[in-house]
Amino acid sequence: MTTQQLFLGIDCGTQGTKAIVLDAASGEVLGLGAAPHSLISGANGRREQDVGQWREAFALATRRALLAAGVSGLDILGIGVSGQQHGLVLLDPQGQVLRPAKLWCDTESTPQNQRLLDYLGGEQGSLERLGVAIAPGYTVSKLLWTREQHPQIFQRIAHILLPHDYLNYWLTGRCCSEYGDASGTGYFNVRTRQWDLALLRHIDPDGRLEAALPELLEAHQPVGRLLPGIALQLGLNPRALVSSGGGDNMLGAIGTGNIQPGAITMSLGSSGTLYAYAEQPRVSADAAVATFCSSSGGWLPLICTMNLTNAAGAVRELFELDIDAFNQLVAQAPIGAEGVCMLPFLNGERVPALPHASGSLLGLTANNLTRANLCRAVVEGTTFGLRYGLDLLRQNGLQSQSIRLIGGGSKSPLWRQMVADIMHTPVVCTEQSEAAALGAAIQAAWCESHDSGQAQSLAQLCQRCVRLDASSETLPTAANVAAYQQAYERYQQHVATLLKSE
Template identity: 75%
Template sequence: MSNLFLGIDCGTQGTKALVLDSQSGHVLGLGSAPHTLIQGDHGRREQEPEQWLQALKLATAQALAQAGVSGQQIRGVGVCAQQHGLVLLDEHGEVLRPAKLWCDTESTPQNRQLLDWLGGEAGSLERLGLVIAPGYTVSKLLWTRQQHPQVFEQVAHILLPHDYLNYWLTGRYCSEYGDASGTGYFNVRTRQWDLDILRHIDPAGHLERALPGLIEAHAAVGTLRPEVARLLDLNPGAVVSSGGGDNMLGAIGTGNIEPGIITMSLGSSGTLYAFEPQPHVSPDPAVASFCSSSGGWLPLICTLNLTNVTGAVRELFGLSLEVFNQLASQAPIGAEGVSLLPFLNGERVPPLPAATGSFQGLTLGNLTQANLCRATLEGTTFGLRYGLDLLRRNGLQSHTIRLVGGGSKSPLWRQMVADIMNTPVICTEQSEAAALGAAIQAAWCVSGQPLTELSQRCVRLDPSSETRPDANHVTAYEAAYHRYRQQVAALTE
């Protein structure tokens, strides 16, 4: 019997597909296809779900071709996608309007209204186990009701992006706890939908009836619809697993399924999360105490400014990635007193939604490209340290950091993370951690093998990337980080 599984990761910028042999633990093939963004005033960020389907088809064909295997050998499919997005379907299962995404801030006024109704941050924490933020799904529902009442009247199903892809693949409407916990109408402690907040948005009970059923992380959604199996040239008996949000499946794809490991992603935004076997709701609103897609919980923090900021500074100076890293490495720790508060997008952690970015501490003596490049790397990494401090304050252990995302390829940045966090750092061999996690979850669902066994076999660490903190660097960074904290405190005052 075949041991081949397909993992799909539908992100903001594109869809990735990956073919995994769960017996050998090897990734046999990868594929990808891009998405475009609909951008508008007031922070509108949307996508046409039809694009995701086309990209899934292209990426799957590429991955199978690179693997040199027939789609008929695929035993299972796991799907993960960007969290918090809102896909609205009518009674025939047709998409009613473009999906509002996690990075859409057009519903910020509606989020404020809902937060007031919940009793502020404290009320939201007490009721849901987390504090709703503008990117979450719930404010998008209120926005739709207020801005598009005719569309709202036709809503028969409310789904997240990964739920929608699972529906397209199998014909079944359902959701799993990890992705559901980022909606803002789900209680992360009891793992149930919060119906009262939906009744507040729509007293007629319309939304309540449109909710998908909830399934366990190891459960199957179903098998492929015959027409989809033909379209994708996949085995019609292939089982589709529960799937999850991209962070939840990224946790599985980095082996972050037991306490002690922290996954850190150095992408456009920065994320940091760790596994917990019990619900441990943080009193700090910046920590999102999500459920995991492996049967536990996944406290998570997200910073909005990372490689998007390093990229902007590189473009400003017209530098290649290589030259940028070279210049940054020439400047000393602390960049001779130059700091960057990198809040070009506002910021979630530290909680400064209205903040802007600024270079500080500039003098005629320290105004060099090297110091500005170094300060950019340090300033963005300090935001993640701020988040790690919050997680540690809530009792999370961090024996090791598993690093993924574009920034993890830089040895300079890896050393900086190890020193600033005072924790050993290592990269996984497979950089597409979320797609790998989706494939591993599919193998778990179909084969019934323990997830820990599959993880040990399929998640491989790259020994050449292992980076340990340097005691002298750790001390030097503490001073620079203290400066950053003082500058952030000045903003909040």
């Protein structure tokens, strides 16, 4: 019998924290745990979180995962942390948190982002300089916003951390970051993999921000070992190694085995994401494609749509339907919803680039105005947004043999078939839908193997620990592909009209 090698993977998201216990020797996930967070919402698009909730949820989700796995925390060899990208956590010289964390979905710093974008020479200037076009969700505009809105807090900044960096600091006492998550800050050059110090000096000529930057780590390098008090509090092995961790998309890539060219990961969550591994930083001329670094030593060209299951959920709730009843109505309507097209931009949209757009229903007639067509139109409309993003990635040289599907929407066979047909690409789900938490655990095993002198390749670990659900494999149907292509072209025409008026 093989000795177990137990690792803990944590994913600190917007809505909650997930924990996974992985036996890296067998590749089996032994237990899962979760605990919720709440949002602090305010005027002007304020979306913040109390980082104390992250710590409490980390402890609770960990306890639940260990209990579900039936193992002792003292047998955990390593911990990996995945975090929501772009969030800003500010610490004072004593390591105390200065204010709630500003999140990726916060748009309060939109004016500051625009001024920084103007300074960089617009989206093209930002792409040339940084390899990404900064957007309001990125961390950089949050720094300028803090300087302008909270000058006294700004004066006390000693450390600038991303959400996963902060949790690593809490666990180990060390301030550091890894290249994948760092590349979503907006003050990092994704081609040279270095901080853009001049941009930070533009925000703060006194050099405070530059001095507050964390040290950068390679993906396979550990942050350190657990602080004794934290190990005791969490009931974990005090010798457990904490890996570099990463952003949720970067560790979702590892958790779906997306660490070499060919596979695409698509997440059907409240928002939609689509990303693929690249060996070189091929920066797209289209600002909607973010060429982030991966947390596996390469790059991760990525697109994100703001409206996905949240838009479908809004229509479902409007008609007071449960998920099964909603899916039945979607299935009743034909492909193309008899000409009904929904542009589901309820929160504006990132891809297509329509930040000021609102949602609209087009093509309605007295004959096609049915609940079934409206339900179908919202699911098609959100999926067409992902197709729009996939086209951008393909124009940038992405080779896509298969799509690995994760997120809540991936559980629907109907939606899986729709994705396969609209993308004209085979689709398969991974057995473990908590891909970011699994990726964090796999990365911890990779780090620990290097540290213990028994280095395993990340590819070996992914081969053993990432399992595809054969029963979910879905192939495109030729007749459906052709029908969806017509409906997609209609969607593109409507989007083109909106893009002209933006």
